[in-house]
Amino acid sequence: xxxxxxxxxxxxxxxxxxxxPCNHSxxxxxxxxxxxxxxxxxxxxxxxxxLTSNVNNRMASLAIAExxxxxxxxxxxxxxxxxxxxxxxxxxPGRNFNKFYFGSGTKLNVKP
Amino acid sequence: xxxxxxxxxxxxRKEGQNVTLSCEQxxxxxxxxxxxxxxxxxxxxxxxxxxxxxFQKGDIAEGYSVSREKKESFPLTVTSAQKNPTAFYLCAxxxxxxxxxxxxxxxxxxxxxxx
Numbered sequence: 309x310x311x312x313x314x315x316x317x318x319x320x321x322x323x324x325x326x327x328x329p330c331n332h333s334x335x336x337x338x339x340x341x342x343x344x345x346x347x348x349x350x351x352x353x354x355x356x357x358x359l360t361s362n363v364n365n366r367m368a369s370l371a372i373a374e375x376x377x378x379x380x381x382x383x384x385x386x387x388x389x390x391x392x393x394x395x396x397x398x399x400x401p402g403r404n405f406n407k408f409y410f411g412s413g414t415k416l417n418v419k420p
Numbered sequence: 421x422x423x424x425x426x427x428x429x430x431x432x433r434k435e436g437q438n439v440t441l442s443c444e445q446x447x448x449x450x451x452x453x454x455x456x457x458x459x460x461x462x463x464x465x466x467x468x469x470x471x472x473x474x475f476q477k478g479d480i481a482e483g484y485s486v487s488r489e490k491k492e493s494f495p496l497t498v499t500s501a502q503k504n505p506t507a508f509y510l511c512a513x514x515x516x517x518x519x520x521x522x523x524x525x526x527x528x529x530x531x532x533x534x535x
Contacts, residue, residue, distance in 0.1 A: 351526030351528050
């Protein structure tokens, strides 16, 4: 399974945009890029996913590089509630017994 | 409401005892997963199951066992053979084979402490 690389931590000011990078140089053509976030002492929650085109939803935007070897999760206006660990994951939904690997993620600290 | 439920939220176990963590989902998802998380670390895969009566070992399966007798349920047993079982355990489920890359749902976790 293809793996991802993320910075260990990032810091942002409240109400400013945040760009969380993810490298996935070994991505295959059928891998979707998923982002999840985990608040302290909770299970991860889904944020967004995409295949090739940029994606927007009410939580965030996902910008995918043209060669798909990297992507960026964009939080348009960070709030204190966005302080969490953000995981970038690759998943091929058509592959049997896909292991759905999580790495260490990026810990986002939001300053008031 | 559909969702995935883990119980109990907190669990204490004496050394040498087996303990079973419950994970139930009513989302009609095929695949279910168990992860372990240690403080300040990411999630590590213990076991996963694609269909009923079948499951596969993840990266850290030693000292753990699972069963998948029903689609809705995927209990994890932490056996006495697990050398360092104190951790936060997370269960997840996902719909497979749709070709759309659907989202995974996670339970709220069980914090196991060996005393």
